[in-house]
Amino acid sequence: MKGDIRGFKAGSCHCGIKKDKDDLLVIYSEVPAVASAAFTSNKVKAAPVILSQKHIKEGIISAIVVNSGNANACTGEIGLLHANLMAETTANALNIKKQEVFVASTGVIGVVLPINKVISGIKKICSNLNYCNYSNWQNCASAITTTDTFPKIVSDSFMIGKRKCNIIGIAKGSGMISPNLATMLSFIMSDILINKKYLDIAFKEVISESFNSITVDGDMSTNDTVCILANGLAENKIIYKKDRNYSKFLSSLRYIMTNLAKMIVKDGEGANKFIEIEILKARSKLEAKVAGLSIAKSNLFKTAMYGGDPNWGRIMSALGNSGIYFKENKVDIYFDKLLIVKDGCGVNFNEKEAHKILSKKNIKITINLNIGKEESKVWTCDLTEGYIKINAHYRT
C-alpha cells in the first residue's frame, strides 16, 4: 500500500513545547539502516545538528527523533546536553545504541528546551510505535511543521527485479529557506538495499538539484537537516555500482526530493506565486545555479513577480550582481515562451501578454546566457505583505 515502507515504525505526540499541535516525532527502523545526511552551512549550528553530525559519521542510523517549536540553537552547553538526552532517551526506549539516533529540532532560536516534557514525550511515543500508512506519515509530517500551512510528503515505489522498493519523504519549511538548506528539515525513509557509498553518491547528487536549488528569503538557518535512511528490507539485489538499478533509485530519489523542495517553496512564508528560474547555456552548472539563485534571492525581483510587473531590468541587474561570467549583450530572457530580452536589450513584447503570464500562480522564467553548454533550474516564490506579517511578530 502507498506509504508502506518495510520495517519502519513511527509515532508523534504533543509533548508541550507548542500550545496544542503535535511537536515531537520518533521514526524507527526495526533493522539498522544505512544513512546519509546534509546539514546547514551556517557557522552557528544548533545543538542537534552538532550531535547528529557526529552520529551520522558511522553511517548507521536506527531512529530519528525530532521536536518542533524550539530550535535548541544558541543554547550553549545546556543545549548540547539536551540534544544528547533526546538521543539517549530514544536509544534506551528502543534498545539501540545512542549513536544510532539522529536528532533534529526546529522552531525559535535561543530558548532552552523544556527537556522534561521532551523526555516524557519520547518515552510515551516509543512505547507505542506503529507501522505507517500514507496517512500516518502525514501525521509525522505535521508533527515537524512550524509556520507551514500544509504537511509535505511525497512517496514512490519502483521494482528492482521482482522486489518492490518503497521510499517516502517528509519535510517542513517555510521561512529562512535558502540554498545550502534553511529551517528546513526533511527525512527520507526507504526499504531499498543499497551500499552506503552509493547511497551517499545519489544523495549528494540529488540534494544539489533539490533542496540546495530553492530559496524563500535568502536566510540560512541554524538547524537545516536532510537525512535519508535505507534499511534494506526490500531485499532487492544490492545496489553497489552505477548500474540500471542505481539509476532507478536515483530517479525515484530525485522525484521525492525535488517535489519536497518545490512544496517548501510553494509554502514559503507569504508566498503567492511559485517561480521556476531556468538558466541555459552557462559556462558551468555551478555558474548557472549561482546566477539563478542571485535572481531568486533579489527582493526587487520577488516583489515585481508579486505585482505581475514585467520589470526585466531587475533580472538583468540581479544577474550582474551574481558574480558569474556572462556577456550582457548575449542574454535572452523569456517569460514562459514570450521573448522579453534579446541580446541584452528589451524587445517590443506584448505587455498585456507578459502581464498575463506573470499573473499566473506558476511562473517560468528562462534566461539564456548563450555562452556555454550547462544549465540549471532553481525555484523561489514571490515576496509579499504576507511574509512581512508572519515575520514581524514571529516570536512575540
Next chain:
Amino acid sequence: MKGDIRGFKAGSCHCGIKKDKDDLLVIYSEVPAVASAAFTSNKVKAAPVILSQKHIKEGIISAIVVNSGNANACTGEIGLLHANLMAETTANALNIKKQEVFVASTGVIGVVLPINKVISGIKKICSNLNYCNYSNWQNCASAITTTDTFPKIVSDSFMIGKRKCNIIGIAKGSGMISPNLATMLSFIMSDILINKKYLDIAFKEVISESFNSITVDGDMSTNDTVCILANGLAENKIIYKKDRNYSKFLSSLRYIMTNLAKMIVKDGEGANKFIEIEILKARSKLEAKVAGLSIAKSNLFKTAMYGGDPNWGRIMSALGNSGIYFKENKVDIYFDKLLIVKDGCGVNFNEKEAHKILSKKNIKITINLNIGKEESKVWTCDLTEGYIKINAHYRT
C-alpha cells in the same frame, strides 16, 4: 552663505522623461575641478557609468549632467550613443571638452532615453545656469530623485588658514541600496584646493565608511555613482599631504558623506525605522563590516525590527551566515544598552524594555565578537509592507 560654493553654477528642468517633476540637472564649475568617483560593481553597467568611468580617468571634470526617470541601462549601443550625446551637448553648450563632462542616469532599466527631449533640456539649462544658495541646491537634489520622499543635501564649511572652504553634497536613494553602492547617486562639490592624489585617498577612505556601509534591500543597481569635484577656488594652501589641513577636509567629507548615506537609509523604500548595527572587537575592520552587512541584509532580521520583536536568534543566525571568523560562545548582543545575549546565549532580559527600545524610530544594535580589536558600523532600515507596495508595481 550656507550652500555657496565658489565657482559652481547649476540648473535643472523638466525635460519630459518624468510626468511632471524636474528630471534633468546640470552642475558646472567655472574652472576645471579635480575629481574622484566610485561606481557600481554590478557587471551590468548603465551606459552613463561606462562613459563616466572613461571620463574620470583624466581626473578633471568641469560639468555633471544627470537625468532621472530613466536609467539608460540595458539599452545596448544606442544607450552608449545617448550617454555620449548628453556629454557632447553639455560640452558644446558650456564650451568645455566632452571628456570634462560626467554623465549619470537613474530610473527604470531597459527603456531607450527620449534623447531629443534630453538634448533640448540640456541646452535650455546650460543657457541659464546660476550660482546656487542652499535652496537652489535643494532643487538640484530634487531633480535627481526617483522614489525618494525628500531631497538629500548636506553642507559644511571649515577654515584652512584664513580661507573658508565650502563643501556640499546631494544624493538620491532609495530602493536597490546595497554596499558597493546602489541606485544611488551622489554628487559632492567643493571649492577646496587639493591635489588630485589626496582627493582620491580621502574619497576612498570615506566612501567605505559611508555609502558602502548601508543597505536597504541588498540589491545593487546598474547605475550607482558617487562623484566629488574640488575646483580650488577657496585658494587655501593646497593640500598635498596628510597634514592637519587634510584631516580637516577628511572630517568634513566624512560628515557630508556619512550623513547623506544615513539619509538614504532613512528614506529607504517603505522604511519605518533607522537601524545602526555596530560590530565590536572583530579580527579586522573588513570582517566587522561583512558581519554587520550580513545582519543588515537579512529579511528575517529586518522584519523582526519592523515588528519590534527582540528575536536575537535571527541576529546570531545572520552572523553565522556571514562567513566571517567568530566564536559563537563569545558573542554579546545589546539593544541600546540592554544586554540581550551573553557568551552566545540569551540572558534573562526585560522583554518589556527590549520591546520599548525596538519600538523607537532609531535603533542601535551592538554586537561584540570579543575576539579582536577592530570595529565597524553599518546602517539599514526595517522591511515593511510599504517596501512591497512600492516595488510590486514600480514599472507599471
